[in-house]
Amino acid sequence: MSKLNIKNLIKSFPSMDRPAVNNVNLDIQSGELVAFLGPSGCGKTTILKMITGLFQPDNGDIILDEQSLLKTPTEKRGVVMVFQNYLLFPYMNVNENVGFALKMKGVDKNIIEEKVKEMLELVKLPDIGLRKPKQLSGGQQQRVALARALISNPRILLLDEPLSNLDAHLRDEMRDLIVTIQQKLKVTTIFVTHDQEEAVLLADKIALIFDGELQNFTSPKNYYEKPKNTKAAKFFGGVNFINAKKINNDLVTDIGTVNYKGENYIDLNEDNIITIRPENIKLSKNNDFKDNSFKGLIKSVIFSGTHTRYKVIVKSLELECSLQSVGLQDINEDDDIYVHLPSDKIWAMNE
Amino acid sequence: MGGERLKIILSLTPPLLIIFTLFFGGIFYGFLQSLGYQPAIGKYEINFSAYYNVMFSERYAKLFWTGLGLNLWVSFASTFLAAVFALFGALAIRKTFFAKTICNFIYSLNLPMPHLVVAVGIIFVFSQSGLLARLASQIGLIGSPGDFPVLVKDKYGLGIILAYIWKEAAFFFIILMSVLQSLGENFEELAQSLGANRWQRFRYVILPLVMPNLFSASIIVFAFSFGAYEVPALLGVIYPQMLPVMAFEFFLNPDLNARSEGMALSIIIAIIVMILVVFYFWLTQAKIRKD
Known part of the structure; x- marks a missing residue:
């Protein structure tokens, strides 16, 4: 179990007009499972490679258990990376692949054999030791790569897009396996992904990165309920954004004054944006709500199985609302409607 | 389906005919001559006496076996050393900006250069009257160019190996x-993150990954240097003599009876090379079956 601190990390490449990683700060606690989330080319893998020592940062520091890693060569950091395309050595069988790290350390053959067996059992592949990588399915190769990474008991485990090459069924299986193993071994783990669903399902915390800059580092739940900015909110499926001015103790928006209960009220600037998730908006033909209720007009109704999505126009602003289809009122296009934004579900942001 | 097959066979026939006539025709005629069949000088009987003569007769046996030894030594040493130099060279510059430029330069300059020109270059640079000998003498490393070690036209075939x-x-x-x-x-980076140091990455990652290609190239180079004539003819000594030079001298002998020995030697060289190629294919197939 190791604690990792990333301080003011900067990395540029000559071919790029902006830094690939720009002033990233992160504190990752022992045993945490953290996701680096962001679109392709945003700098996630570059940070991973700096943690392993494969890239040297231009500036900043990487501190593992209170000691800077910058002068420690990759092979001595105890930071093991599982690559996106598994990279099993094609000329070695599974046993040899899994035992590679221990062989490099000069560990006794019999101990390697025992540990390999233990690791293959851990990834639920006890009987494939003598097979060559090309005799394995994608899912099996991924498990073997994971076993190979774990055998040396790494201080930090890095997974680069661990599920991206697997089909949907194998993804679920592998996701469960990663969580189970991570919880069992308590190894501090960072994985890179561009899939927000994957990040939410796996991670304790998500570091959202855009254009080399860390946007937010918090729990998956907070990304949905309390995003730091509109970029983060949009990446997690946020669609409703309303300009709001902080006047005295109220938030005055384009659709009217909003009663706001967010704990960040004192930190808000004069100009803000409020957001609310479509599933938290309530609709009613009668004005059944005490506050934050605004009159609107149904623009469209889209039935999508368990939920029905509505687009509502409120004072020329379009809001999207998603209600459970079961027990729904009869609401149709062009109906007049009251839209309720529950004050405890609204979140205001400075940018 | 049948028409398609016929079309393929018909289109392949002309080039195959030329290849079969020139290659197998040449080999077959050479083989006949090696068996003593030379109608031009009235010899029609077929026997293995030319083979016996070059390998076991008192006159040629010593020449043949020392020649064969020299052939094996030169081919093995030059193939091995060329592979080692190329491997370390490629590893040293592959990550540099110049790698591609140097690669293109070597490809466009060195590869099309005839072996004969390279052999002459070796004489100019490495012989006792060559550039290095004069330079070493000028800067006082040796007393006179004649003191320079014999690297060209030497009995160990060093000049040939250098070429x-x-x-x-x-x-x-x-x-x-x-x-x-x-x-x-990626493989090296992975190995590094798994704790492999520089030597271990070379030994356990790079070498096994490049070995199949290195081995295939080695077979080609070995076979070529084993059967090539011009470089040993220019840079070799009269004794011991490499087999292709010996074969050609038999062939140039004014006594036409010696042609059978020359052809027998050529066929022996061809057989050794073929054994190598068959061995290589056997190894490759065995590896495929094992995988």
Whole structure:
């Protein structure tokens, strides 16, 4: 179990007009499972490679258990990376692949054999030791790569897009396996992904990165309920954004004054944006709500199985609302409607 | 379906006919001559006496076996050293900006250069009257150019080996650069993160990954240097003599009866090379079956 601190990390490449990683700060606690989330080319893998020592940062520091890693060569950091395309050595069988790290350390053959067996059992592949990588399915190769990474008991485990090459069924299986193993071994783990669903399902915390800059580092739940900015909110499926001015103790928006209960009220600037998730908006033909209720007009109704999505126009602003289809009122296009934004579900942001 | 097959056979027939006539026709006629069949000088009987003569007769046996030894030594040493130089060269520069430029330069300059020109270059540089000997003498490393070690026209075939290294290292280099660039650095980075130091990454990652291509190229280079004539003819000594030079001298002998010995030697060289090629295919197939 190791604690990792990333301080003011900067990395540029000559071919790029902006830094690939720009002033990233992160504190990752022992045993945490953290996701680096962001679109392709945003700098996630570059940070991973700096943690392993494969890239040297231009500036900043990487501190593992209170000691800077910058002068420690990759092979001595105890930071093991599982690559996106598994990279099993094609000329070695599974046993040899899994035992590679221990062989490099000069560990006794019999101990390697025992540990390999233990690791293959851990990834639920006890009987494939003598097979060559090309005799394995994608899912099996991924498990073997994971076993190979774990055998040396790494201080930090890095997974680069661990599920991206697997089909949907194998993804679920592998996701469960990663969580189970991570919880069992308590190894501090960072994985890179561009899939927000994957990040939410796996991670304790998500570091959202855009254009080399860390946007937010918090729990998956907070990304949905309390995003730091509109970029983060949009990446997690946020669609409703309303300009709001902080006047005295109220938030005055384009659709009217909003009663706001967010704990960040004192930190808000004069100009803000409020957001609310479509599933938290309530609709009613009668004005059944005490506050934050605004009159609107149904623009469209889209039935999508368990939920029905509505687009509502409120004072020329379009809001999207998603209600459970079961027990729904009869609401149709062009109906007049009251839209309720529950004050405890609204979140205001400075940018 | 049948028409399609016929079309393929008909289109392939002309080139195959030329290849079969020239290649197998030549080999067959050479083989007949090696068996003593030379109608031009009235010899029609067929026997293995030419083979016996070159390998076991008192006159030629010593020449043949020392020649064969020299052939094996030169081919093995030049192939091995060219491969080693090329491997370390490719590893040293593959990550640099100049790698591609150097690769293109070697490809465009060294590969099309005839072996004969390289052999002459070796004489100019490495002989006792060559550039290095004069330079060493000028800066006082040796008393006179004549004190320079005999590297060309020596009994160990050092000049021949140097020429082959010069020429074939470029061939190995091109192959290795393309393999290394297609492999990328991910395997090494992975091994490094798993705790492998520089030597271990070379021994357990790079070498096994490039070995199949290196081995295939080595077979080609070995077979070529084993059967080539011009470099040993220019840079070799009268004794011991490499087998292709010996074969050609038999062939040029005014006594036409000696042609059978020359052809027998050529066929022996061809058989040894073929054994190598068959061995290589057997190894490859065995590896495929094992995998």
